[in-house]
Amino acid sequence: MKRSKSLKIFRKLHKWPGIIIAFLAILFAASGIVMNHRQTFSSIDIPRNLLPSNYRYENWNLAAVRGSLPLENNSLLIFGNIGIWQTTENLENFSDFNQGFPQGIDGRKIYSVVQLNSTLFAGTHFGLYRRNKVEADEWQKMKLPVKQERIADVSLKEDTLLVLTRHYLLKTVDGKTFETIQLPEPVGYERKTGLFNTLWELHSGELLGLPGKLVVDLLGLVTILLSVTGLLHFFFPKIIKRRKKKRKQVKSLAGTFKTNLRWHNVVGYIFVAFLIINTLAGIHLRPPLLIPIAGTKVGIIPGTHLDNPNPWFDKLRRVHWDENQNRYLISTSEGFFLAEETFNKPLQPAFPQPPVSVMGLNVLKPVGEFKYLTGSFNSMFLWNLRTGSVSDFFTGKPYVAPQGMGSPIGDNMVAGLVEAGENAWWFDYNRGAISLSGKPFPEMPEKIRRQSPMSLWNTALEIHTGRIFEHLIGPFYILYVPLAGLCLIMVLVSGFMIWWKAHRKKRKKPGEKPPSHSN
Numbered sequence: 001m002k003r004s005k006s007l008k009i010f011r012k013l014h015k016w017p018g019i020i021i022a023f024l025a026i027l028f029a030a031s032g033i034v035m036n037h038r039q040t041f042s043s044i045d046i047p048r049n050l051l052p053s054n055y056r057y058e059n060w061n062l063a064a065v066r067g068s069l070p071l072e073n074n075s076l077l078i079f080g081n082i083g084i085w086q087t088t089e090n091l092e093n094f095s096d097f098n099q100g101f102p103q104g105i106d107g108r109k110i111y112s113v114v115q116l117n118s119t120l121f122a123g124t125h126f127g128l129y130r131r132n133k134v135e136a137d138e139w140q141k142m143k144l145p146v147k148q149e150r151i152a153d154v155s156l157k158e159d160t161l162l163v164l165t166r167h168y169l170l171k172t173v174d175g176k177t178f179e180t181i182q183l184p185e186p187v188g189y190e191r192k193t194g195l196f197n198t199l200w201e202l203h204s205g206e207l208l209g210l211p212g213k214l215v216v217d218l219l220g221l222v223t224i225l226l227s228v229t230g231l232l233h234f235f236f237p238k239i240i241k242r243r244k245k246k247r248k249q250v251k252s253l254a255g256t257f258k259t260n261l262r263w264h265n266v267v268g269y270i271f272v273a274f275l276i277i278n279t280l281a282g283i284h285l286r287p288p289l290l291i292p293i294a295g296t297k298v299g300i301i302p303g304t305h306l307d308n309p310n311p312w313f314d315k316l317r318r319v320h321w322d323e324n325q326n327r328y329l330i331s332t333s334e335g336f337f338l339a340e341e342t343f344n345k346p347l348q349p350a351f352p353q354p355p356v357s358v359m360g361l362n363v364l365k366p367v368g369e370f371k372y373l374t375g376s377f378n379s380m381f382l383w384n385l386r387t388g389s390v391s392d393f394f395t396g397k398p399y400v401a402p403q404g405m406g407s408p409i410g411d412n413m414v415a416g417l418v419e420a421g422e423n424a425w426w427f428d429y430n431r432g433a434i435s436l437s438g439k440p441f442p443e444m445p446e447k448i449r450r451q452s453p454m455s456l457w458n459t460a461l462e463i464h465t466g467r468i469f470e471h472l473i474g475p476f477y478i479l480y481v482p483l484a485g486l487c488l489i490m491v492l493v494s495g496f497m498i499w500w501k502a503h504r505k506k507r508k509k510p511g512e513k514p515p516s517h518s519n
Contacts, residue, residue, distance in 0.1 A: 007501050013494035019234055021487045022227035028282075028484070029220035029227075031460035036204055036213045038457045039126065043104035045453035052471040055454060055462070057082075059432030060444050064452070066362060066416040066427075069113045069120075071133075076420050077120075080427075082452040083108030084122065089421050091442045096451065100138030102126065106455035112154040116161050119175055123151030128163055130175060144170065145180050157321035164319045164330075167310055183330070185311035186337055186347040193306050195296040196285070197314075203281040207304045219278055222271045229264035236260065265499050272496045276489055283485030286465060287478055294358070318364045325370070325385070331361045354381035354390045354399065357409060363417045363426075375414030380426065 034041050048056045057064055066080035074089040083098040083105070101108045101124070109125040120131045122139065127149040129139040146168055153164040163170040169181040201207035205216030236257040243250050283289055300306050306313070318331035328339040330347070335356070337347040356376045363375030370386035373393065380393040390399040394412060413429035424436040433441035462468040466480030473480075 007498065010494040010497045010501070014491055014498055015234070017487050018230055018491045018495070021484065021491055022231050024484050025223050025227045025488060027463050028488075029223040031464040032204075033217050033220045034456060034460035035464060036206075036217055038106070041456045041460075042102065042106040042126070044456040045105050046456055046459045047453050048449075051454060051459070052468065054471050057444055057449055057452065060427060060441060061430055061432035063362075063415040063429055064427070064444070065418060065433070066110065067112065068418040068420065069115065070420070071115070077113055078418055079110040079113050079122070080416055081105075081109055082448055084110055084113060085448060091420060094445050094448060096447075098139070098451075100129065100131070100140060104455060105453055106457055111151055114154050114156055114161070116156060116159070116175060121154050121161060121163075121175070123154040123163065125150055127151065128154070142175075145178050146170070152316050153318045155319055155321070162319050162321065164316050166314045166316055167312065169316070169319060181343055182310055183312050183316070183339065184343055184346050186334070186349060189311055189346070190297070191300060191311070192297040193300050195293045195298045196290065197306065198298055198301070199281045199284050199293070201305055203278060203285060207301070207306065209305055212305075216278065219271065219274055222267060223275065226264060226268055229260050229267075232260050233257070233264060268492075268495055269499050272492050276492055279485050279488050279492075283482045286481040289482055318361050320364055320366070322366070322370075322385075329364075329372075329385075331356065331364060333358075333360075350385065352388050352390060354383045355379075355401070359409075362415050365417065373417075375417060375426065377409040377413040377415075377429065379410040379412045380414045 055062070062081065064080050064082045065078050068079070069077045070089070071077060071086075076087050076089055076091070077097060078085055078087065083096075083101065085094045086097040087094045098108050107124065107126055110122055111125070112123045114121050115133075118133050120133060122129045122131070128142045128144060128151055130142055131139045144163070144165075146165055148165060148167060150166050151163060152166050153162075155162045155164075157171075159173060161172050161175060163172070163178070169183060170178045171181065172178045198207070203216070205212035205214070208215070236253070240250050240253055240257065243253065284293055312332065315333045316330065317333060320329045322329050325338070326341060328341070329350070330337045330339055336350040336353045338350055339345075339347050354374045355378045356374065357378040359377045361374060361376050363373060363380065365373040367373050367382070370384055372383045372385065374381050374383055375393075381399060382391050382393055383389075391397060392399055414426055415429045416427040418425050418427070418433075418441075422437065423439045425433045425441045426436060427433055435441065459468075466477045466484075469480060470477040
C-alpha cells in the first residue's frame with residue numbers, strides 16, 4: 001500500500017470516529033478521576049431528579065434497604081443506601097436516624113447494624129460508628145486498629161462484637177479495645193489473584209498505590225486535553241474560512257490553530273502507549289470481554305498493591321458465628337469458608353455452597369439448625385450446611401450449577417431483607433419491596449426520597465460503565481464500554497500513524513536526525 005493511500009485511510013479512521021469518541025472520552029476521563037478519589041468527593045451529592053428516571057426511588061428499589069434491626073418498644077431500624085431510619089413494627093412514622101454521619105449520602109452507605117448491650121454499632125463504607133441509645137443522640141466514629149476502615153459486616157458472637165473489614169476480623173467485648181485477627185489461609189491456598197482484580201487495579205492505577213492512581217489521573221487529564229484539542233482542530237478551519245468570507249482578521253486565529261495542533265501531536269505521541277494499555281485494561285472489566293477472564297487466576301505482581309502477605313486481602317464480605325457447629329461461617333469473594341473458633345487451622349471451604357453474585361452477598365440469615373438463607377443478585381437460596389443441599393428459595397427446586405459461564409445476575413436480584421414481627425419482605429434491586437407474608441411494604445416517604453440523593457461517586461460510576469445511557473439504548477448499554485474502548489484504541493493508533501507518516505517525516509530532511517520532542 002502506497003504511503004499516500006495508507007495515510008488517507010488513517011486520517012479517515014482518526015477524524016470521524018475521533019469526533020464521536022472525543023465527547024465520550026471526556027466522560028470516561030472525568031468520571032474516572034472522580035472514582036479514583038471516592039472519599040475526597042464523598043460529601044458531594046447529585047439530586048436524583050437531575051438523573052434519568054430509572055435512578056429515582058420507586059418502592060424502595062436500587063438497594064435502598066439492605067436489612068433491619070428490631071429495638072425495644074416495638075421500634076425498628078431499617079438501613080441500606082438510604083442510611084438508617086427508625087420506624088415502628090407496623091412501619092409507620094419513619095424518622096431520620098443518621099445524626100452524626102459525615103455529610104453526603106456516601107457517608108451513610110450502611111452494610112450492617114447490630115446492638116450490643118445498650119449500644120448500637122453501624123458498619124459503613126468509611127468506618128465503624130457507635131451510638132448509645134440512652135446517652136447519645138448521634139453516631140460517633142470509632143478508631144480502629146487498621147488502616148483501611150471500610151466495613152464489610154458487623155455481627156455478634158454471644159457478648160462479643162465481630163467487625164469484619166475487607167481485610168481483617170476485629171473482635172471486642174467492651175466496644176473500645178479491639179483484637180485484630182488475620183484469618184489463616186484456606187486449605188490448598190495458592191498465592192494468586194484474579195486476572196480481573198489485576199486489570200481493575202491496573203486500570204485505576206491502584207496497583208501501584210497512590211502514585212499509580214495519580215498517574216492514571218494524569219492520563220485522564222491527557223485524554224481530556226487530546227479530546228478538546230482534537231475537536232478544536234476539526235472546527236478551526238471552518239471558523240477561519242467563515243471569518244475570511246467576512247474579511248475579518250484570521251492571522252492570530254491561524255497561529256492558535258497551529259499551536260493547538262502541535263500540542264495535540266506532542267502530547268499524543270508521548271502518552272499514546274499508556275493510553276492504549278489503560279484502555280485495553282478497562283474494556284476487559286465489562287462484558288462481554290469480562291466473561292472469558294472472570295475466573296482466571298494469575299500470579300501476584302511483586303511490589304504492587306496486591307502483593308500483600310494477608311491471604312484474605314480485600315476478599316472478606318460477611319461473618320456469622322454458628323452456635324450449632326461452634327465455628328465461624330465466613331463469606332468471601334472466593335466463596336464460603338468455615339473457621340475454628342481459635343483460627344489455628346486453615347479455613348475449610350464449605351461444600352457444596354449456594355452461588356453468590358460477583359456484586360457480593362446481601363442476605364445471610366440463619367433459619368434453623370445448620371440452615372441459612374442467602375441472597376445476592378443471583379437470587380435467594382435455602383442452604384443446609386449439614387446435608388449440603390441448596391435450593392432456590394422462590395421455586396423450591398434444587399440448585400443446579402450452570403454449564404460454562406453463567407450470567408452474573410439472576411431474575412431475582414436480592415438486595416436486602418427486612419423482618420418486622422411476623423411479617424417479612426425481600427428487596428429486589430429493580431422492583432423494590434416484595435412481601436413474603438402478604439402485607440405490603442409502605443410507600444417510600446417523600447422525606448426519605450429528598451434526603452437520599454445519589455453520590456457524585458456513584459453517578460461517576462454509572463457514567464463510566466455506560467449504565468447512565470440504559471434509558472436511551474436499553475440492554476445494549478452493556479456494549480458501550482467495549483465498543484467505545486475499541487473505537488478509542490483505533491483513534492489513538494491511527495493518530496499516532498498519521499504523526500509518524502506525515503508530520504514527523506515531513507519535518508525530517510535527508511541526512512538529518514529527526515527533531516527532538518522539544519522542537
